[in-house]
Amino acid sequence: MSPHRKLIFLTMNPDPDLAAAALRVGASGYLLKTSAASELTNTIRDALGGLKYITPAMKRELRTFLWSTSPCRYSTASML
Numbered sequence: 529m530s531p532h533r534k535l536i537f538l539t540m541n542p543d544p545d546l547a548a549a550a551l552r553v554g555a556s557g558y559l560l561k562t563s564a565a566s567e568l569t570n571t572i573r574d575a576l577g578g579l580k581y582i583t584p585a586m587k588r589e590l591r592t593f594l595w596s597t598s599p600c601r602y603s604t605a606s607m608l
Contacts, residue, residue, distance in 0.1 A: 534575040538568070544593035547586055557581040 536557035537550045547558040556575035559568060560583050571581040582590060 534572075536571055536575055536581075542586060542589070544586065544590040547582065547590050548593060551580065551582075555580075558586060559583045560585055 534556040535550075535554060536559060537547070537555050538559050538561060539546070540561045542560060550558050557571040557580065559571050559581070563583050563585070567583065571583075574581040
C-alpha cells in the first residue's frame, strides 16, 4: 500500500480477529459504525498524522486477542 494512502476500516463487526487482520494489512484505523461522528474525525486526523486508531470499544478485546494463542481466522489476502 502506498505510504500516502490511508486505510480506515469502518465496520459493524466488533471481531478482534478482523481488527488484527486489518492492522496487519496496513489499516490506519478500525472504527465501529456505532461510533460518534467526532470519533471518525479523530480517526482521520490520526491517520493523516501517521498514527493508528482503534475504537475504544475494541481496545480491551483486541489486546486480549493479540495476547492469546488463537490463530487468525482471516487471511490477509482476503482483506485486499
